[in-house]
Amino acid sequence: MSRSSRRRVPTIAPGTAGRPALTALVAAVVAAVTLLAPAAPAAAVVPATPTDQPTAPASSAGAPAPPSPVASAAPPPPPTNVTVAVTPAGRSLPGYEIEVRNGGVAPVWATVRQELPPGVTPLAISDDGRATDSAVRPGVTELSWRLRIPPFTATTVSATMNAAATPAVTAPACAFTGFGLVPDDCATATWSAPTAVRTASTPWWRGTTAAGVAAILVLLAAAVALTLRARRRRQRHDRAAANELLAHVEPNVYPKPRDPAPRAPTPRRRPPLWAMMAVALVLLVGASVAALWTATSRVTAMNANRQPSSGAWVGSAVSGPVGAPLRETGFEFTVYRMSCPPGARQCVATVGLRNVSPRGQQWYAPMQRAYLPTGDWVTADEAATRAVNGGRDLFAETVPPGDRYVVPVVFPVAGRQPTWIELRSEVFSAGVRVNLT
Secondary structure (H helix, E strand, O other): OOHHHOOOOOOOOHHHOOOHHHHHHHHHHHHHHHHHOOOOHHHOOOOOOOOOOOOOOOOOOOOOOOOOOOOOOOOOOOOOOEEEEEEEEOOOOOEEEEEEEEOOOOOEEEEEEEEOOOOOEEEEEOOOOEEEEOOOOOOOEEEEEEEEEOOOEEEEEEEEEEOOOOOEEEOOEEEEOOOOOOOOEEEOOEEEOOOOOOOOOOOHHHOHHHHHHHHHHHHHHHHHHHHHHHHHHHHHHHHHHHHHHHHHHOOOOOOOOOOOOOOOOOOOOOOOHHHHHHHHHHHHHHHHHHHHHHHHHHHHHOOOOOOHHHHOOEOOOEEEEOOOOEEOOOEEEEEEEEEOOOOOOEEEEEEEEEEOOOOOEEOOHHHOEEEOOOOOEEEOOHHHHHHHOOOOOHHHOEEOOOOEEEEEEEEEOOOOOOOEEEEOOOOOEOOEEEEOO
16 A cells, blocks of 8 residues: 555544544544545456457556457358350341359359450440450450349340441450459350341253253153164164075085184283382382371471471361360360550460360460461460469369360560460360461
8 A cells, every 4th residue: 555545543542432422533534534545556447348359458668569469360251153154146236145143152243344356346335334445455445344243143234336347256255253364254155147048040950941851851862772772783683684594595515614723812921020029119119208208297397486287287277266266186275365465574365275075185385375476486484374373283284074264374475466376285286276466
Protein backbone atom coordinates (compact mmCIF):
# COMPACT_ATOMS: atom_id res chain seq x y z
CA MET A 1 0.00 0.00 0.00
CA SER A 2 1.02 3.64 -0.42
CA ARG A 3 2.28 5.87 2.35
CA SER A 4 -1.02 7.74 2.55
CA SER A 5 -2.84 4.54 3.33
CA ARG A 6 -0.51 3.71 6.26
CA ARG A 7 -2.22 6.00 8.74
CA ARG A 8 -2.35 5.11 12.33
CA VAL A 9 -5.87 4.22 13.42
CA PRO A 10 -6.68 5.07 17.05
CA THR A 11 -7.52 2.04 19.15
CA ILE A 12 -10.10 1.80 21.89
CA ALA A 13 -8.78 1.65 25.38
CA PRO A 14 -10.05 -1.14 27.56
CA GLY A 15 -11.52 1.31 30.00
CA THR A 16 -13.80 2.81 27.46
CA ALA A 17 -15.85 -0.28 26.77
CA GLY A 18 -18.68 1.13 28.77
CA ARG A 19 -19.01 4.23 26.75
CA PRO A 20 -21.27 3.44 23.81
CA ALA A 21 -21.32 6.89 22.29
CA LEU A 22 -17.54 7.16 22.14
CA THR A 23 -17.28 3.68 20.68
CA ALA A 24 -19.71 4.49 17.85
CA LEU A 25 -17.82 7.69 17.08
CA VAL A 26 -14.50 5.85 16.82
CA ALA A 27 -16.04 3.20 14.53
CA ALA A 28 -17.38 5.91 12.19
CA VAL A 29 -13.97 7.56 11.98
CA VAL A 30 -12.30 4.25 11.11
CA ALA A 31 -14.83 3.57 8.32
CA ALA A 32 -14.33 7.05 6.89
CA VAL A 33 -10.55 6.61 6.82
CA THR A 34 -10.91 3.25 5.07
CA LEU A 35 -13.16 4.69 2.33
CA LEU A 36 -10.87 7.67 1.74
CA ALA A 37 -7.75 5.48 1.24
CA PRO A 38 -6.78 5.11 -2.60
CA ALA A 39 -7.24 1.67 -4.15
CA ALA A 40 -4.19 -0.22 -5.43
CA PRO A 41 -3.72 -0.17 -9.24
CA ALA A 42 -3.22 -3.91 -9.38
CA ALA A 43 -6.69 -4.49 -8.09
CA ALA A 44 -8.35 -2.82 -11.05
CA VAL A 45 -10.22 -5.27 -13.30
CA VAL A 46 -11.41 -4.40 -16.78
CA PRO A 47 -14.14 -6.66 -18.05
CA ALA A 48 -13.56 -7.99 -21.58
CA THR A 49 -16.33 -8.14 -24.09
CA PRO A 50 -16.80 -11.30 -26.10
CA THR A 51 -15.90 -9.53 -29.33
CA ASP A 52 -12.60 -8.12 -28.11
CA GLN A 53 -9.45 -9.67 -29.55
CA PRO A 54 -6.67 -10.69 -27.13
CA THR A 55 -4.07 -7.99 -26.78
CA ALA A 56 -0.50 -8.12 -25.59
CA PRO A 57 0.36 -6.46 -22.24
CA ALA A 58 1.80 -2.96 -22.33
CA SER A 59 5.56 -2.93 -22.59
CA SER A 60 8.01 -0.57 -21.10
CA ALA A 61 9.43 2.26 -23.14
CA GLY A 62 12.09 1.20 -25.63
CA ALA A 63 11.22 -2.51 -25.52
CA PRO A 64 9.76 -3.98 -28.71
CA ALA A 65 6.19 -5.10 -28.41
CA PRO A 66 5.58 -8.80 -29.08
CA PRO A 67 3.65 -9.55 -32.23
CA SER A 68 -0.05 -10.04 -31.91
CA PRO A 69 -1.36 -13.53 -32.58
CA VAL A 70 -2.40 -14.14 -36.21
CA ALA A 71 -5.87 -15.44 -36.81
CA SER A 72 -6.16 -18.69 -38.73
CA ALA A 73 -6.50 -18.23 -42.50
CA ALA A 74 -9.92 -18.74 -44.04
CA PRO A 75 -10.29 -21.89 -46.13
CA PRO A 76 -9.74 -21.33 -49.86
CA PRO A 77 -12.85 -20.94 -51.98
CA PRO A 78 -14.03 -24.06 -53.77
CA PRO A 79 -12.61 -24.50 -57.29
CA THR A 80 -14.75 -23.12 -60.07
CA ASN A 81 -16.26 -25.33 -62.72
CA VAL A 82 -16.94 -22.89 -65.55
CA THR A 83 -17.53 -24.20 -69.05
CA VAL A 84 -18.13 -22.39 -72.33
CA ALA A 85 -20.18 -23.37 -75.38
CA VAL A 86 -20.35 -21.31 -78.59
CA THR A 87 -23.14 -21.72 -81.16
CA PRO A 88 -23.37 -19.89 -84.50
CA ALA A 89 -26.53 -17.87 -85.05
CA GLY A 90 -28.02 -15.70 -87.76
CA ARG A 91 -28.70 -16.38 -91.42
CA SER A 92 -27.81 -13.31 -93.44
CA LEU A 93 -25.28 -11.91 -90.94
CA PRO A 94 -22.84 -13.85 -88.78
CA GLY A 95 -23.76 -14.11 -85.11
CA TYR A 96 -22.89 -16.17 -82.06
CA GLU A 97 -24.49 -17.27 -78.82
CA ILE A 98 -22.04 -17.89 -75.96
CA GLU A 99 -23.27 -19.98 -73.05
CA VAL A 100 -21.23 -19.79 -69.84
CA ARG A 101 -22.20 -22.39 -67.23
CA ASN A 102 -21.20 -22.42 -63.56
CA GLY A 103 -21.13 -25.96 -62.26
CA GLY A 104 -19.79 -24.99 -58.84
CA VAL A 105 -21.54 -24.49 -55.52
CA ALA A 106 -20.74 -20.77 -55.23
CA PRO A 107 -21.49 -17.82 -57.54
CA VAL A 108 -18.61 -16.60 -59.65
CA TRP A 109 -17.69 -13.49 -61.59
CA ALA A 110 -16.48 -14.36 -65.06
CA THR A 111 -15.08 -12.26 -67.89
CA VAL A 112 -15.94 -13.58 -71.33
CA ARG A 113 -13.71 -12.50 -74.22
CA GLN A 114 -14.35 -13.19 -77.89
CA GLU A 115 -11.88 -12.22 -80.61
CA LEU A 116 -13.21 -11.39 -84.05
CA PRO A 117 -11.22 -12.15 -87.20
CA PRO A 118 -9.59 -9.23 -89.04
CA GLY A 119 -12.13 -7.29 -91.10
CA VAL A 120 -15.14 -8.34 -88.98
CA THR A 121 -16.90 -5.63 -86.95
CA PRO A 122 -19.71 -6.00 -84.37
CA LEU A 123 -23.21 -4.68 -85.04
CA ALA A 124 -25.07 -5.63 -81.85
CA ILE A 125 -23.83 -6.88 -78.46
CA SER A 126 -26.13 -8.14 -75.70
CA ASP A 127 -25.89 -7.83 -71.90
CA ASP A 128 -23.86 -4.61 -71.84
CA GLY A 129 -20.98 -6.16 -73.71
CA ARG A 130 -18.17 -3.96 -74.98
CA ALA A 131 -16.20 -3.91 -78.21
CA THR A 132 -12.62 -2.67 -78.00
CA ASP A 133 -9.46 -2.94 -80.03
CA SER A 134 -7.54 -5.91 -78.75
CA ALA A 135 -4.53 -4.85 -76.68
CA VAL A 136 -2.83 -8.20 -77.18
CA ARG A 137 -3.32 -8.69 -80.92
CA PRO A 138 -3.04 -5.77 -83.32
CA GLY A 139 -5.80 -5.28 -85.88
CA VAL A 140 -8.33 -7.45 -84.04
CA THR A 141 -11.59 -6.40 -82.34
CA GLU A 142 -12.38 -8.01 -79.00
CA LEU A 143 -15.82 -8.37 -77.41
CA SER A 144 -16.00 -8.70 -73.62
CA TRP A 145 -18.71 -9.30 -71.02
CA ARG A 146 -18.52 -9.16 -67.22
CA LEU A 147 -21.00 -11.68 -65.81
CA ARG A 148 -22.07 -12.88 -62.40
CA ILE A 149 -23.15 -16.49 -62.70
CA PRO A 150 -25.06 -18.14 -59.85
CA PRO A 151 -24.23 -21.73 -58.90
CA PHE A 152 -25.51 -24.46 -61.21
CA THR A 153 -26.74 -21.84 -63.68
CA ALA A 154 -25.93 -20.91 -67.27
CA THR A 155 -25.84 -17.40 -68.71
CA THR A 156 -26.06 -16.76 -72.46
CA VAL A 157 -24.76 -13.69 -74.28
CA SER A 158 -24.88 -13.00 -78.00
CA ALA A 159 -23.41 -10.76 -80.66
CA THR A 160 -24.05 -10.01 -84.33
CA MET A 161 -21.24 -9.11 -86.72
CA ASN A 162 -20.85 -7.51 -90.10
CA ALA A 163 -18.62 -9.46 -92.45
CA ALA A 164 -18.74 -8.24 -96.02
CA ALA A 165 -18.27 -10.98 -98.62
CA THR A 166 -17.07 -13.48 -96.04
CA PRO A 167 -18.50 -16.97 -96.55
CA ALA A 168 -17.31 -18.25 -93.14
CA VAL A 169 -16.37 -16.57 -89.84
CA THR A 170 -14.62 -18.35 -86.97
CA ALA A 171 -14.65 -16.54 -83.61
CA PRO A 172 -13.51 -18.38 -80.43
CA ALA A 173 -14.50 -17.29 -76.92
CA CYS A 174 -12.89 -17.87 -73.50
CA ALA A 175 -14.09 -17.37 -69.92
CA PHE A 176 -11.75 -16.06 -67.21
CA THR A 177 -12.57 -16.08 -63.50
CA GLY A 178 -9.16 -14.72 -62.52
CA PHE A 179 -6.85 -12.00 -63.77
CA GLY A 180 -4.17 -14.22 -65.30
CA LEU A 181 -3.66 -15.66 -68.74
CA VAL A 182 -5.12 -19.09 -67.93
CA PRO A 183 -8.79 -19.33 -68.95
CA ASP A 184 -11.25 -21.62 -67.22
CA ASP A 185 -12.54 -22.87 -70.56
CA CYS A 186 -12.69 -21.94 -74.23
CA ALA A 187 -14.89 -22.91 -77.15
CA THR A 188 -15.20 -22.05 -80.81
CA ALA A 189 -17.66 -22.22 -83.70
CA THR A 190 -17.71 -21.31 -87.37
CA TRP A 191 -20.59 -19.43 -88.97
CA SER A 192 -21.14 -20.22 -92.63
CA ALA A 193 -23.19 -18.15 -95.04
CA PRO A 194 -26.30 -19.95 -96.34
CA THR A 195 -25.86 -21.33 -99.83
CA ALA A 196 -28.42 -20.19 -102.37
CA VAL A 197 -30.45 -23.00 -103.87
CA ARG A 198 -30.23 -22.66 -107.62
CA THR A 199 -32.59 -24.50 -109.94
CA ALA A 200 -30.34 -25.21 -112.85
CA SER A 201 -31.87 -26.29 -116.14
CA THR A 202 -31.66 -29.99 -116.89
CA PRO A 203 -28.84 -30.76 -119.35
CA TRP A 204 -29.93 -31.79 -122.80
CA TRP A 205 -28.38 -35.24 -122.42
CA ARG A 206 -30.61 -35.89 -119.38
CA GLY A 207 -33.88 -34.90 -121.05
CA THR A 208 -36.68 -37.29 -122.07
CA THR A 209 -36.21 -36.73 -125.79
CA ALA A 210 -32.50 -37.31 -125.61
CA ALA A 211 -33.03 -40.51 -123.62
CA GLY A 212 -35.48 -41.78 -126.27
CA VAL A 213 -33.11 -40.98 -129.10
CA ALA A 214 -30.26 -42.74 -127.29
CA ALA A 215 -32.41 -45.83 -126.77
CA ILE A 216 -33.35 -45.92 -130.46
CA LEU A 217 -29.72 -45.62 -131.49
CA VAL A 218 -28.75 -48.48 -129.16
CA LEU A 219 -31.50 -50.68 -130.64
CA LEU A 220 -30.42 -49.86 -134.18
CA ALA A 221 -26.80 -50.64 -133.37
CA ALA A 222 -27.86 -53.97 -131.85
CA ALA A 223 -29.94 -54.81 -134.93
CA VAL A 224 -27.10 -54.00 -137.30
CA ALA A 225 -24.71 -56.12 -135.24
CA LEU A 226 -27.10 -59.09 -135.27
CA THR A 227 -27.66 -58.74 -139.01
CA LEU A 228 -23.94 -58.71 -139.77
CA ARG A 229 -23.38 -61.71 -137.54
CA ALA A 230 -26.11 -63.71 -139.27
CA ARG A 231 -24.74 -62.75 -142.68
CA ARG A 232 -21.24 -63.95 -141.81
CA ARG A 233 -22.60 -67.21 -140.47
CA ARG A 234 -24.58 -67.76 -143.70
CA GLN A 235 -21.53 -67.04 -145.82
CA ARG A 236 -19.47 -69.59 -143.92
CA HIS A 237 -22.20 -72.17 -144.32
CA ASP A 238 -22.45 -71.57 -148.07
CA ARG A 239 -18.68 -71.82 -148.49
CA ALA A 240 -18.56 -75.12 -146.63
CA ALA A 241 -21.38 -76.56 -148.77
CA ALA A 242 -19.61 -75.51 -151.99
CA ASN A 243 -16.37 -77.15 -150.91
CA GLU A 244 -18.18 -80.37 -150.09
CA LEU A 245 -19.90 -80.42 -153.48
CA LEU A 246 -16.62 -79.76 -155.25
CA ALA A 247 -15.01 -82.71 -153.50
CA HIS A 248 -17.66 -85.06 -154.85
CA VAL A 249 -17.43 -83.78 -158.41
CA GLU A 250 -13.57 -83.74 -158.68
CA PRO A 251 -12.21 -86.92 -160.40
CA ASN A 252 -9.93 -89.27 -158.58
CA VAL A 253 -6.27 -88.75 -159.42
CA TYR A 254 -3.83 -91.61 -158.76
CA PRO A 255 -1.31 -91.62 -157.32
CA LYS A 256 -2.20 -88.78 -154.95
CA PRO A 257 0.54 -86.33 -154.18
CA ARG A 258 2.21 -86.83 -150.82
CA ASP A 259 1.85 -84.25 -148.17
CA PRO A 260 4.98 -82.25 -147.57
CA ALA A 261 7.04 -83.32 -144.57
CA PRO A 262 6.30 -81.27 -141.43
CA ARG A 263 8.94 -78.67 -140.62
CA ALA A 264 10.75 -78.94 -137.35
CA PRO A 265 9.93 -76.09 -134.92
CA THR A 266 12.55 -73.39 -134.76
CA PRO A 267 14.21 -73.29 -131.33
CA ARG A 268 13.49 -70.13 -129.33
CA ARG A 269 16.56 -68.02 -128.77
CA ARG A 270 17.29 -67.02 -125.17
CA PRO A 271 19.55 -64.16 -124.05
CA PRO A 272 22.83 -65.18 -122.47
CA LEU A 273 23.12 -65.51 -118.74
CA TRP A 274 25.57 -62.64 -118.34
CA ALA A 275 23.13 -60.24 -120.04
CA MET A 276 20.31 -61.26 -117.70
CA MET A 277 22.55 -60.75 -114.65
CA ALA A 278 23.64 -57.32 -115.94
CA VAL A 279 20.01 -56.20 -116.41
CA ALA A 280 19.06 -57.44 -112.90
CA LEU A 281 22.03 -55.60 -111.38
CA VAL A 282 21.09 -52.36 -113.15
CA LEU A 283 17.49 -52.62 -111.90
CA LEU A 284 18.67 -53.30 -108.34
CA VAL A 285 21.05 -50.33 -108.35
CA GLY A 286 18.37 -48.06 -109.79
CA ALA A 287 15.82 -49.05 -107.13
CA SER A 288 18.38 -48.50 -104.35
CA VAL A 289 19.34 -45.06 -105.65
CA ALA A 290 15.68 -44.02 -105.93
CA ALA A 291 14.90 -45.14 -102.37
CA LEU A 292 18.01 -43.39 -101.00
CA TRP A 293 17.20 -40.17 -102.84
CA THR A 294 13.60 -40.16 -101.53
CA ALA A 295 14.69 -40.72 -97.93
CA THR A 296 17.44 -38.10 -98.15
CA SER A 297 15.10 -35.49 -99.62
CA ARG A 298 12.57 -36.00 -96.84
CA VAL A 299 15.13 -35.81 -94.08
CA THR A 300 16.75 -32.74 -95.66
CA ALA A 301 13.37 -31.02 -95.79
CA MET A 302 13.08 -31.38 -92.03
CA ASN A 303 16.25 -29.50 -91.14
CA ALA A 304 16.24 -26.37 -89.01
CA ASN A 305 16.30 -23.95 -91.93
CA ARG A 306 13.17 -25.11 -93.68
CA GLN A 307 9.53 -25.59 -92.88
CA PRO A 308 9.27 -28.89 -90.98
CA SER A 309 5.86 -29.81 -92.36
CA SER A 310 7.18 -30.12 -95.90
CA GLY A 311 9.34 -33.09 -94.93
CA ALA A 312 7.11 -34.86 -92.46
CA TRP A 313 6.82 -38.61 -92.63
CA VAL A 314 3.34 -39.16 -91.20
CA GLY A 315 0.24 -37.45 -92.54
CA SER A 316 -0.10 -34.15 -94.35
CA ALA A 317 0.00 -30.64 -92.93
CA VAL A 318 -3.36 -29.00 -92.12
CA SER A 319 -3.77 -25.22 -91.89
CA GLY A 320 -6.51 -22.94 -90.65
CA PRO A 321 -7.26 -19.66 -88.82
CA VAL A 322 -7.37 -18.90 -85.11
CA GLY A 323 -10.25 -20.78 -83.53
CA ALA A 324 -10.45 -23.58 -86.10
CA PRO A 325 -9.98 -27.15 -84.78
CA LEU A 326 -7.11 -28.75 -86.72
CA ARG A 327 -6.35 -32.46 -86.42
CA GLU A 328 -3.14 -34.39 -87.08
CA THR A 329 -2.02 -37.91 -86.19
CA GLY A 330 -2.02 -37.61 -82.38
CA PHE A 331 -3.72 -34.37 -81.29
CA GLU A 332 -6.51 -32.06 -82.31
CA PHE A 333 -5.22 -28.51 -81.82
CA THR A 334 -7.26 -25.32 -81.48
CA VAL A 335 -5.61 -21.94 -80.92
CA TYR A 336 -8.27 -19.87 -79.14
CA ARG A 337 -6.26 -16.69 -78.47
CA MET A 338 -2.92 -15.17 -79.35
CA SER A 339 -1.70 -12.59 -76.84
CA CYS A 340 1.11 -10.70 -78.54
CA PRO A 341 1.19 -6.95 -77.77
CA PRO A 342 3.36 -4.78 -80.05
CA GLY A 343 6.97 -4.82 -78.94
CA ALA A 344 6.46 -7.60 -76.40
CA ARG A 345 9.32 -9.96 -75.68
CA GLN A 346 6.95 -12.92 -75.40
CA CYS A 347 3.72 -14.04 -77.04
CA VAL A 348 1.25 -16.31 -75.29
CA ALA A 349 -0.95 -18.65 -77.31
CA THR A 350 -3.98 -20.19 -75.61
CA VAL A 351 -3.98 -23.69 -77.06
CA GLY A 352 -6.58 -26.40 -76.70
CA LEU A 353 -5.36 -29.92 -77.40
CA ARG A 354 -7.27 -33.17 -77.40
CA ASN A 355 -5.68 -36.60 -77.67
CA VAL A 356 -7.48 -38.29 -80.58
CA SER A 357 -5.23 -41.35 -80.66
CA PRO A 358 -5.92 -44.65 -78.87
CA ARG A 359 -2.81 -44.32 -76.68
CA GLY A 360 -1.23 -41.77 -74.37
CA GLN A 361 0.66 -38.99 -76.13
CA GLN A 362 3.38 -36.66 -74.90
CA TRP A 363 3.68 -33.07 -76.04
CA TYR A 364 7.21 -31.89 -76.87
CA ALA A 365 8.19 -28.24 -76.49
CA PRO A 366 10.83 -28.16 -79.30
CA MET A 367 8.17 -29.25 -81.79
CA GLN A 368 5.93 -26.21 -81.07
CA ARG A 369 7.17 -23.32 -83.19
CA ALA A 370 6.24 -19.72 -83.95
CA TYR A 371 7.36 -18.44 -87.37
CA LEU A 372 8.45 -14.83 -87.76
CA PRO A 373 8.12 -12.58 -90.83
CA THR A 374 11.80 -13.15 -91.63
CA GLY A 375 11.23 -16.88 -92.03
CA ASP A 376 12.99 -17.76 -88.79
CA TRP A 377 11.19 -19.65 -86.06
CA VAL A 378 11.37 -19.93 -82.27
CA THR A 379 10.36 -22.87 -80.12
CA ALA A 380 8.15 -22.78 -77.03
CA ASP A 381 9.80 -21.49 -73.86
CA GLU A 382 9.45 -24.36 -71.38
CA ALA A 383 10.36 -22.34 -68.27
CA ALA A 384 8.03 -19.43 -69.10
CA THR A 385 5.22 -21.83 -70.02
CA ARG A 386 5.63 -23.63 -66.72
CA ALA A 387 5.57 -20.33 -64.83
CA VAL A 388 2.42 -19.01 -66.51
CA ASN A 389 0.69 -22.33 -65.75
CA GLY A 390 1.41 -22.04 -62.05
CA GLY A 391 4.38 -24.42 -62.01
CA ARG A 392 2.67 -27.15 -63.99
CA ASP A 393 5.00 -28.74 -66.56
CA LEU A 394 2.74 -29.55 -69.51
CA PHE A 395 5.52 -30.98 -71.63
CA ALA A 396 6.45 -33.55 -68.96
CA GLU A 397 2.93 -34.99 -68.75
CA THR A 398 1.39 -37.75 -70.81
CA VAL A 399 -2.01 -36.82 -72.21
CA PRO A 400 -4.37 -39.81 -71.82
CA PRO A 401 -6.57 -40.82 -74.78
CA GLY A 402 -9.61 -38.59 -75.11
CA ASP A 403 -8.43 -35.96 -72.60
CA ARG A 404 -8.60 -32.25 -73.44
CA TYR A 405 -6.42 -29.43 -72.09
CA VAL A 406 -6.72 -25.65 -72.49
CA VAL A 407 -3.31 -24.18 -71.64
CA PRO A 408 -1.21 -21.10 -72.49
CA VAL A 409 2.08 -21.64 -74.33
CA VAL A 410 4.79 -18.94 -74.32
CA PHE A 411 6.97 -18.15 -77.36
CA PRO A 412 10.00 -15.80 -77.02
CA VAL A 413 9.59 -13.55 -80.07
CA ALA A 414 11.81 -10.65 -78.93
CA GLY A 415 9.42 -7.90 -80.02
CA ARG A 416 8.52 -9.40 -83.40
CA GLN A 417 5.03 -10.38 -84.47
CA PRO A 418 4.74 -14.03 -85.58
CA THR A 419 2.82 -14.73 -88.78
CA TRP A 420 1.84 -18.29 -87.99
CA ILE A 421 2.55 -21.05 -85.49
CA GLU A 422 3.00 -24.77 -85.97
CA LEU A 423 1.92 -27.38 -83.42
CA ARG A 424 2.89 -31.03 -83.60
CA SER A 425 2.50 -34.13 -81.47
CA GLU A 426 5.50 -36.16 -82.66
CA VAL A 427 8.81 -35.61 -84.38
CA PHE A 428 7.70 -37.21 -87.64
CA SER A 429 4.15 -35.84 -87.59
CA ALA A 430 3.07 -33.34 -90.21
CA GLY A 431 1.52 -31.06 -87.58
CA VAL A 432 -0.95 -28.21 -88.01
CA ARG A 433 -0.41 -24.63 -89.11
CA VAL A 434 -2.39 -21.76 -87.57
CA ASN A 435 -2.37 -18.51 -89.55
CA LEU A 436 -2.23 -15.39 -87.38
CA THR A 437 -2.61 -12.73 -90.10
